Structures are given as C-alpha cells and as structure tokens.
Amino acid sequence: MPQTFTPIPASASAPAEPEHEQGLRTMPAGPASLGMARETAPIPVSAPLxxxxxxxxxxxxxxxxxxxGQAMPASAPVxxxxxxxxxxxxxxxxxxxxxxxxxxxxxxxFLDRDHCILAFNERVLDWAVREDVPLLERLRYLCIVSSNLDEWFEVRCAPHVTAAKAGDAKGLYTLQSFRSLMDKAHELVLRQYTLYNQSLIPAFAGQGIRVVSHGERSSAQRKWVREYFLREVQPLLMPVGLDPSHPFPQVANKALNFIVRLKGVDAFGRANEVAIVKVPRALPRLVRLPEKIAGKQRLFVSISSIVRAHLVELFPGREVAEFAQFRVTRHSDLAVDEDDVSDLRMALRQGLHHRHYGQAVRLEVSFACSPMLSDLLLGQFGLPTEALFRVKGPVNLVRQSQLVDLVDDPALLFPPWRPAWPRQLQPGRSVMAQIRKRDVLIHQPFESFDGVLELLREAVNDPEVLAIKQTIYRTGSDSEIMQLLAEAVRRGKEVLAVLELKARFDEEANINSAEKLEALGAQVVYGVLGLKTHAKMLLITRREKRSGQLKRYGHLSTGNYNVRTARLYTDISQLTCDAQITADMDAVFSHLSSHNRLPKLHQLVxxxxxxxxxxxxxxxxxxxxxxxxxxxxxxxxxxxxxxxxxxxxxxxxxxxxxxxxxxxxxxxxxxxxxxxxxxxxxxxxxxxxxxxxxxxxxxxxxxxxxxxxxxxxxxxxxxxxxxxxxxxxxxxxxxxxxxxxxxxxxxxxxxxxxxxxxxxxxxxxxxxxxxxxxxxxxxxxxxxxx
Incomplete structure (x- = not known):
C-alpha cells in the first residue's frame, strides 16, 4: 500500500506535526497525500500576476x-x-x-558557500556510516564523497589557494578563510579513511572480500602478481630520475604517481636521488586474484600495491630508500575567452588538454610519506602546507568503487529498482496521441525515462513529423538521444540541436556529438556566448493528418536528457501540447539559434x-x-x-x-x-x-x-x-x-x-x-x- 502523508499525532513515537508545517496541508485542494484518487476540489488556476x-x-x-536593448558605447564591455x-x-x-x-x-x-558544500558531503558520508545500508552501497557513498571533494577542489579552491599563497588578509578569499576550509576538509577526509579502515574493511573481510597487501599475500599469490606486473604493468611504466636534464615530469590532474628516493649512483655515476613513476590511467586500479590461489575468498590486489612491491625492479642497480604514493588535484575549469574566439568548439577542444595541467590546489600523499619527500612535492606544485593531505589508505578512494562491479553480489546491494512505465501513458499507444488529449507528468526515477525516449522514437519514425528541436546539456556517451537525432536527420527531418559545449566535465562528449550531428547535416548551435544553456526542452513539429495544420509537441524537464542519471536522479518531466507553452518554446529556440530579440512569452519564464x-x-x-x-x-x-x-x-x-x-x-x-x-x-x-x-x-x-x-x-x-x-x-x-x-x-x-x-x-x-x-x-x- 502506498504511504500517505498525514499529520503525525503527538502521542505517536514520531514528533507531532509542527504548526509551521500545516500550511501546505491546508491548501485549496485540501489535505494532500500520495494517493492517486482524490475527492477534493480542483486547485484553481492562478490569475495573471x-x-x-x-x-x-x-x-x-x-x-x-x-x-x-541599449546601444553600448564602443569602450563599454560587450x-x-x-x-x-x-x-x-x-x-x-x-x-x-x-x-x-x-x-x-x-x-x-549568510553562511559560507564552500562550508555549505562540505557540510553536504558530510550528510552524504552518513550513508556510508549507516549499518542498515548494504555494504557495497556504503562503499559507493564513501566514493561519492571522494568524487564530490575532487570536484570541489577542481572548481572552487583555486582562488583560496592563490589568496593563501599571497597571505591575503582582506577580500572574499583570504588566508584565514583558506585555513578554515582546509581544516574542515581535513576533518572530512579523516572521517572517510577512519570509516574505510575501521568499519568497511573489517565488514568486507567478514564477507570473505579482501584487498590484500604484499605482506598478506601467499607465495603463490606473490608469484601470480609478479607475473601480472611483468606482463601488464611494467611495459607501461616510464620512471624518470630527476636531474638538470630530466626535470620534474608533467603530472596530470588526479593521476596516481610514486615519488622514490634512491641510494647509490646511476649508470653514469651520478647520485640523482629522486625519481618519479607515473601509473597510467589505462591500468585497472583493482585486480581480482584467480580462484585457484584465492581459496574460498574473493581477493583483490590494488595497482598501487603491485607497483609498490616491484619498485626496485624499475631501478636495477639502485636501492630504494623510501617511496610514497601521491596525487595532485588541479584547477579544472576551462578558461576560454568566448569574445575572442572564432570557433568555440575548436577552442574548447584545444583547452581540454590544458585542463589536465592547471594550477595545483591539493596534494594527497600516503601517510608514511617522509617530510623530505612531501616538502619537495609541495615546493614543486607551489602549494601551502595546509593543502597537503596524508591518507591512511588508497590516495584515490574514488577508484575503490570498482569493487562494486567486481564483487557484483546482490546481497550486498540495494534491492534492484526498475522504474515503472509512466502511469499517465498507456504502453503500446502513440505518445503524441495521448498528450494531444492532456498533459502528462513523469516523475523520475520512480517512473521510467523511457516515456520521453518513446516520444522521440515516435517522432523520428513518424513521416508527418517535420522538425525536432532539442537542448543538449548532459546526455552521456553513446547516448540514444543523440542516435535518434542523427536518425531524424537521415530521414530528412529538420533538426536543431542547441548543444552546450561548456557542460563541466562533459565538454569532450558534447564536442564529439556536435561534430557527428553537423556532419550529417543537422543545425547545431552553441547557445549564447557568455551564457551556458542549461534549460531542458524538446519540441516536435508535426503536420496533423486530419486538419493539415502544424501542431507542436513539447517536453520540459528539471533534469538532463541522460538515460543513466534518469535512473539515479529525481526529476520531473512534463509532456504537453499546450499551445502557449509550445509557442514559447519555439520562440526560445529561435532566440537561441538566431539571437533575435526574445518576444514576450505567455507561460515560460x-x-x-x-x-x-x-x-x-x-x-x-x-x-x-x-x-x-x-x-x-x-x-x-x-x-x-x-x-x-x-x-x-x-x-x-x-x-x-x-x-x-x-x-x-x-x-x-x-x-x-x-x-x-x-x-x-x-x-x-x-x-x-x-x-x-x-x-x-x-x-x-x-x-x-x-x-x-x-x-x-x-x-x-x-x-x-x-x-x-x-x-x-x-x-x-x-x-x-x-x-x-x-x-x-x-x-x-x-x-x-x-x-x-x-x-x-x-x-x-x-x-x-x-x-x-x-x-x-x-x-x-x-x-x-x-
């Protein structure tokens, strides 16, 4: 039975409904519940404001x-x-x-925005703490926090680091604010690794799932790992000994690396003491040991453990005195002067490479890293000591999420959830025919995004559909949405894609999609310079058989046209033939493609x-x-x-x-x-x-x-x-x-x-x-x- 949201009586175990909350429950429609059937009077449509x-x-x-609308003077910003x-x-x-x-x-x-973002991640981390949450899901939440922190450092921290290095005491970014944020970030990271080491690792061990270190591996397991290293890992490693002719190598954003201090001299008799080993991203971060040497357990080894165990083989004739894993996070917002480029897509593609080597904002090292090595790294990357994070465990917890797929144990996951077909759409019938009769809401992920996909599929295959216009922000790689738009072009329909090239961390996928659509003959535009197009709209124009008139079918959404996130994010979609709304949508598309002045809109804001x-x-x-x-x-x-x-x-x-x-x-x-x-x-x-x-x-x-x-x-x-x-x-x-x-x-x-x-x-x-x-x-x- 569906749960109904009724006021909680004071005598119940839950707290009584606060008086402040009752207003929403006494709106014109009467008491609200989650049930479909209603005996209440309809809510009156609001009069024009x-x-x-x-x-x-x-x-x-x-x-x-x-x-x-004004003529700007020549010297004014345009x-x-x-x-x-x-x-x-x-x-x-x-x-x-x-x-x-x-x-x-x-x-x-007002509260500080960056502290608010860190507080949000504390709330997410709580799901990793809760023992009522399945074990692999707890690990997933832990990794989500690490991913969120990565993005926070990449996007938000560069001005703070710059202010700290300058010792700024006034302004929006100061040394004091930087230290306050780093204190909070260190506290959050400490909680993560404490949870990982003291709670999750023992819990996984109780399920026969372990990531075994070199010291824990049997002789047979060590032999297998060495063979794997020689076959799969060593050919990809390129250690660099630092000296005047071999400067510190370029280290990419969030890549795994080792810094090594060596004893002795090299082949030329020089005592170059420090070397860097970069671990390629192509290598898997976790490798499962074969069952014949794992016994009844599910055993894994990390790529860092494999490299660490065989570092000496990368420097024959030298002794490894000490080493440490490290990972540097860099500022990753693309800096493109949109007013000074002739081809935005090409400028962004060129900028994608530079993103990997932007300003350093954080340095993570393994906990045992010596002060000598950590100070060398801080100096190399120009970072204050507060930006140094010593961690007891993998320097990149995000990659531990691979364990979720490698273990693949339904008992350790949430019960599977497959969204229902939208209740307001009858399966097997034309979606356009149904929304001609009344508007439809789709509440994702409780209802399936397939209702939206089915509308677009129908439009692509309907010979009476003449034009399809859509905004694209994040669709994901190999998106069915993009495939359907491409097929619409092949079938001779007019296709306009307003594609946002600057969707953060989706730039490359969107650039590739733009090039493919343009090659087929679609009209692809990139919105308005200086603005990101974040609106979500799909507009279909069809010539109706009975009347011979053109009719518009629209889709509006609070979320992206992304099949994967539609299963993970809560969003609301509305399918409509409302003449005013769809006319407004057409006007907005025209504004985005031609930059004509936006006319007065009837419903959209x-x-x-x-x-x-x-x-x-x-x-x-x-x-x-x-x-x-x-x-x-x-x-x-x-x-x-x-x-x-x-x-x-x-x-x-x-x-x-x-x-x-x-x-x-x-x-x-x-x-x-x-x-x-x-x-x-x-x-x-x-x-x-x-x-x-x-x-x-x-x-x-x-x-x-x-x-x-x-x-x-x-x-x-x-x-x-x-x-x-x-x-x-x-x-x-x-x-x-x-x-x-x-x-x-x-x-x-x-x-x-x-x-x-x-x-x-x-x-x-x-x-x-x-x-x-x-x-x-x-x-x-x-x-x-x-």
Missing part, C-alpha cells in the same frame, strides 16, 4: 534586459559577463544607501532575462499578503540556494509573516530560525538512495497560488549566467501531484531528511531506519519494480 517590483530600483535581470557586471553596477548604484547597508549586514549573516525578476516578484507578493494578514506560504525545492538578492527577499517575506519552507539538497547559505531575522524560515535537506534533483517553486497568497517547475537553482550563476527556464503547472490534477510528491513528501520525511539549525549545523532525522522516507514512499507508490 500583477506584482509590484521590490523596493530596490531594479533587479539584476531587469537591468540586464535593459542593457541588452560580453555577457560585461553585461552582468554592468547590471550589478546599475542595481547597487540606484539603491538607497540605507538599503545597501542593510544588504551588507545580511550578507555577513527564462533566465537571464525574466526568471530572477519573477521569483523576486512572487516572493514580494507573498510577503505583502502576509503583511495584510492573509494566508501566505512559500515552499521551495532545489539543489542549492546561494543568490543573495533572493535570500534577502525571502528574509523580508518571512519578517512580514510569510511561512517559508526550503528543501535544499546541497548548499543553502540562508540560516533559518534566527531570532528576529529568519524566525519564519525552515530549511531541510534530503539525502537518499536517489539524488534529489528536481526544482519546484510553490507560492500561495490569499486565494491565489503559483506552482512552477524549473531547470534552475537559486544561484547567481543560474539566474544571470545561464539560459534557464521555469514553467507553471496549470492542470490542477498535475499540480496537486507535484505538491504531494515533491513538497509534502519532503516536508514529512523523518527518515532521510536533515534539518538546518540556526547555527549552520545540520541535525539528522530522528528515525533513519524506521521513519517515513519520501523516496521509499514514492517507490512503494510506483512499484515495486524488479
């Missing part, structure tokens, strides 16, 4: 839009970044000095031109209603909340009496329930089996309400430096479904939720093993599927 502007003279997106900077200047120049002072005071009270304004206006509307004594409610679900103007607006609305709940998975810089400031704001974060990824914005004031789905988080980058979209859910039944499944479920989760406290710390849900979990309830509602 006539919302006054915030007290500030202009919001950022208004200033940006006005600047876009890049998108320049427009955004000019918009900021115009905004704060027109604000009253008292308002600016109040904003600055609020900024000082687009960043960077409208979305920021619209969110500010809606918050303001709710706050003013609260001030008049009317019911006023805001519930927002997103991945991150860091935009200061939007946070200031939420603070003001809360002070006016609006009740505000924020469900923010990762970084939330707005501290809740601080007396006299954010008393009416609560924040929670849900970390579950699936990655929470949908963006849902609910505003209610008086008898009106507005529910929007979006591709955008509430971050300055999304609002000002990306093409994003939000759209209203106007169908009352679908609207209530989103409210139930994305908002009510999240607010009543007392299993996987974390509550942000006023001091910036997170408190775990009281019932992590027995409570009511939103994701589990939705799996029961849509499943079980195996």
């Amino acid at each position: 006539n919302v006054p502007m915030m007290p500030l003279a202009k919001s950022l997106s208004t200033a940006l839009l006005e600047l876009q 890049s998108a970044a320049g427009l955004v900077a000019a918009a900021y200047t115009g905004l704060y120049a027109t604000a009253e000095s008292g308002e600016v002072q109040q904003q600055q005071q609020q900024q000082q009270q 687009i960043a960077p031109f409208q979305l920021h304004d619209r969110m500010l206006a809606l918050i303001n509307q709710v706050g003013e209603a609260a001030q008049r004594g009317e019911e006023a409610r805001i519930v927002l679900k997103m991945n991150a909340l860091t935009d200061e103007l939007l946070m200031q607006a939420l603070v003001r609305a809360g002070q006016q009496g609006a009740r505000i709940d924020l469900i923010v998975r990762s970084a939330c810089m707005l501290p809740p329930q601080r007396k006299g400031w954010t008393d009416n704001i609560r924040v929670r974060s849900i970390i579950g089996r699936f990655l929470e990824h949908s963006r849902v914005f609910y505003f209610a004031w008086g008898k009106q309400q507005e529910l929007l789905l979006s591709s955008a988080d509430w971050m300055n980058r999304n609002m000002m430096r990306r093409v994003e979209l939000a759209w209203p859910v106007r169908d009352p039944v679908l609207r209530q479904q989103v409210i139930d499944e994305c908002l009510v479920a999240g607010l009543y989760d007392n299993r996987d939720a974390w509550t942000l406290e006023a001091n910036g710390a997170y408190q775990r849900a009281p019932y992590p093993t027995t409570g009511l979990g939103a994701q589990r309830a939705l799996m029961e509602r849509y499943g079980p599927q195996v």
Whole structure:
C-alpha cells in the first residue's frame, strides 16, 4: 500500500506535526497525500500576476534586459559577463544607501558557500556510516564523497589557494578563510579513511572480500602478481630520475604517481636521488586474484600495491630508500575567452588538454610519506602546507568503487529498482496521441525515462513529423538521444540541436556529438556566448493528418536528457501540447539559434532575462499578503540556494509573516530560525538512495497560488549566467501531484531528511531506519519494480 502523508499525532513515537508545517496541508485542494484518487476540489488556476517590483530600483535581470536593448558605447564591455557586471553596477548604484547597508549586514549573516558544500558531503558520508545500508552501497557513498571533494577542489579552491599563497588578509578569499576550509576538509577526509579502515574493511573481510597487501599475500599469490606486473604493468611504466636534464615530469590532474628516493649512483655515476613513476590511467586500479590461489575468498590486489612491491625492479642497480604514493588535484575549469574566439568548439577542444595541467590546489600523499619527500612535492606544485593531505589508505578512494562491479553480489546491494512505465501513458499507444488529449507528468526515477525516449522514437519514425528541436546539456556517451537525432536527420527531418559545449566535465562528449550531428547535416548551435544553456526542452513539429495544420509537441524537464542519471536522479518531466507553452518554446529556440530579440512569452519564464525578476516578484507578493494578514506560504525545492538578492527577499517575506519552507539538497547559505531575522524560515535537506534533483517553486497568497517547475537553482550563476527556464503547472490534477510528491513528501520525511539549525549545523532525522522516507514512499507508490 502506498504511504500517505498525514499529520503525525503527538502521542505517536514520531514528533507531532509542527504548526509551521500545516500550511501546505491546508491548501485549496485540501489535505494532500500520495494517493492517486482524490475527492477534493480542483486547485484553481492562478490569475495573471500583477506584482509590484521590490523596493530596490531594479533587479539584476531587469537591468540586464535593459542593457541588452541599449546601444553600448564602443569602450563599454560587450560580453555577457560585461553585461552582468554592468547590471550589478546599475542595481547597487540606484539603491538607497540605507538599503545597501542593510544588504551588507545580511550578507555577513549568510553562511559560507564552500562550508555549505562540505557540510553536504558530510550528510552524504552518513550513508556510508549507516549499518542498515548494504555494504557495497556504503562503499559507493564513501566514493561519492571522494568524487564530490575532487570536484570541489577542481572548481572552487583555486582562488583560496592563490589568496593563501599571497597571505591575503582582506577580500572574499583570504588566508584565514583558506585555513578554515582546509581544516574542515581535513576533518572530512579523516572521517572517510577512519570509516574505510575501521568499519568497511573489517565488514568486507567478514564477507570473505579482501584487498590484500604484499605482506598478506601467499607465495603463490606473490608469484601470480609478479607475473601480472611483468606482463601488464611494467611495459607501461616510464620512471624518470630527476636531474638538470630530466626535470620534474608533467603530472596530470588526479593521476596516481610514486615519488622514490634512491641510494647509490646511476649508470653514469651520478647520485640523482629522486625519481618519479607515473601509473597510467589505462591500468585497472583493482585486480581480482584467480580462484585457484584465492581459496574460498574473493581477493583483490590494488595497482598501487603491485607497483609498490616491484619498485626496485624499475631501478636495477639502485636501492630504494623510501617511496610514497601521491596525487595532485588541479584547477579544472576551462578558461576560454568566448569574445575572442572564432570557433568555440575548436577552442574548447584545444583547452581540454590544458585542463589536465592547471594550477595545483591539493596534494594527497600516503601517510608514511617522509617530510623530505612531501616538502619537495609541495615546493614543486607551489602549494601551502595546509593543502597537503596524508591518507591512511588508497590516495584515490574514488577508484575503490570498482569493487562494486567486481564483487557484483546482490546481497550486498540495494534491492534492484526498475522504474515503472509512466502511469499517465498507456504502453503500446502513440505518445503524441495521448498528450494531444492532456498533459502528462513523469516523475523520475520512480517512473521510467523511457516515456520521453518513446516520444522521440515516435517522432523520428513518424513521416508527418517535420522538425525536432532539442537542448543538449548532459546526455552521456553513446547516448540514444543523440542516435535518434542523427536518425531524424537521415530521414530528412529538420533538426536543431542547441548543444552546450561548456557542460563541466562533459565538454569532450558534447564536442564529439556536435561534430557527428553537423556532419550529417543537422543545425547545431552553441547557445549564447557568455551564457551556458542549461534549460531542458524538446519540441516536435508535426503536420496533423486530419486538419493539415502544424501542431507542436513539447517536453520540459528539471533534469538532463541522460538515460543513466534518469535512473539515479529525481526529476520531473512534463509532456504537453499546450499551445502557449509550445509557442514559447519555439520562440526560445529561435532566440537561441538566431539571437533575435526574445518576444514576450505567455507561460515560460527564462533566465537571464525574466526568471530572477519573477521569483523576486512572487516572493514580494507573498510577503505583502502576509503583511495584510492573509494566508501566505512559500515552499521551495532545489539543489542549492546561494543568490543573495533572493535570500534577502525571502528574509523580508518571512519578517512580514510569510511561512517559508526550503528543501535544499546541497548548499543553502540562508540560516533559518534566527531570532528576529529568519524566525519564519525552515530549511531541510534530503539525502537518499536517489539524488534529489528536481526544482519546484510553490507560492500561495490569499486565494491565489503559483506552482512552477524549473531547470534552475537559486544561484547567481543560474539566474544571470545561464539560459534557464521555469514553467507553471496549470492542470490542477498535475499540480496537486507535484505538491504531494515533491513538497509534502519532503516536508514529512523523518527518515532521510536533515534539518538546518540556526547555527549552520545540520541535525539528522530522528528515525533513519524506521521513519517515513519520501523516496521509499514514492517507490512503494510506483512499484515495486524488479
């Protein structure tokens, strides 16, 4: 039976429903639950909003839009970044000095974004700690934290390292802030390795699964490992002895290396003391020992252990005095001046190589690495001592995730989950015929992404379909989406792909996809220079047989067109033939491909031109209603909340009496329930089996309400430096479904939720093993599927 989200009585073991939470449950549709059947009245469609502007003279997106339409002087910046900077200047120049002072005071009270990101990873690590989680899944969560930390260092830490090296004491990045972040990062890494060594390794040993070191291997196992080394490893190694003619080699980002101190002299009688051994990425990081020498256990050896055991064979005639594994992390954002390139795709392809050798931001070494060797490495990479991480175990925990696939034991994994076919689509029938009758919502991964794929397959194979337009951000390698678009071109259909080349760490896959589509004759564009196209849209134009008229079919989503992540991330898709929405989509595609001025849109709200304004206006509307004594409610679900103007607006609305709940998975810089400031704001974060990824914005004031789905988080980058979209859910039944499944479920989760406290710390849900979990309830509602 599906779980229903009803108020928890005070007498139950769970805490009573706080009064602050009841507002969402008493919306016009009546008490919300996860059940499909409803006896309640439909939610009225919100009337057009006539919302006054915030007290500030202009919001950022208004200033940006006005600047876009003005003739810029020759000396003024013409890049998108320049427009955004000019918009900021115009905004704060027109604000009253008292308002600016109040904003600055609020900024000082906001939480630090980087500390928020590290706190998010602490919450993820909790799943690796929990003994009720299957063992291989615990390892997977541990590796996810390491992967997240890698990306944080690659993307966020370069300015901090630069400030630390300069000894900066003032500004956004300082030596003090760097040390504070490194203290937190060291603490998190220590927790990881303590968990790995003291909990996970013994637990795996109890299951007969071990990664055996050289000292633990039998003579037969050592013989097999030596033969493997000679056959598979040694031919790929190229040790470099350091001297004036052999400088320190280029070390790639996150690659495994050894630094070795040698005794004696080389073949030319020189006492070059230090050598570097780079371990190629092509080598597997874990190798399973054959059953005949492993006995009844599942035994593995790491590539680092194999190399370490045979280092002496790489330096014949020399004695290995000491050695250590090391790994350097580098700044990895691609720096391409988009205003000074004639071919963005070619410039990005050339930049991909340089990413591997950017500024060093972190050095990891094995725990026993001597101060002499670690100091040499720190000096070589120009890093302060705080950026040195000594680890008791593999220097790259991410690669331990290979154990999940190598062991492949269902008993040590979550029960398999296969998403159900979308309930609102009848299998075997034309998807387009069904959405001609009414809009369809798909809630991934509880429902299958196959419904979206089936729509595109149908469009490709339908001779009446004339054109397909789609945004592409992350599709993954060998994507069926890209294969279908290619097939559509071959069948003579007009195909427009707005492909974002700068999707971080997916640049190469997207460049390759662009080249393949262009070679077939598709129209491929890269959006707007200076902005990332992050909006998710698919638009199909078909000539209807009966009427002979052209009709549009649209798909909008909070998540990517990626089959793999569609099974792992929670997202909402909407299939629609709504004439206003699909006309808006067509206008946006035309804007992205031709750079024509964007016309007035009927339903879609687009960043960077409208979305920021619209969110500010809606918050303001709710706050003013609260001030008049009317019911006023805001519930927002997103991945991150860091935009200061939007946070200031939420603070003001809360002070006016609006009740505000924020469900923010990762970084939330707005501290809740601080007396006299954010008393009416609560924040929670849900970390579950699936990655929470949908963006849902609910505003209610008086008898009106507005529910929007979006591709955008509430971050300055999304609002000002990306093409994003939000759209209203106007169908009352679908609207209530989103409210139930994305908002009510999240607010009543007392299993996987974390509550942000006023001091910036997170408190775990009281019932992590027995409570009511939103994701589990939705799996029961849509499943079980195996």
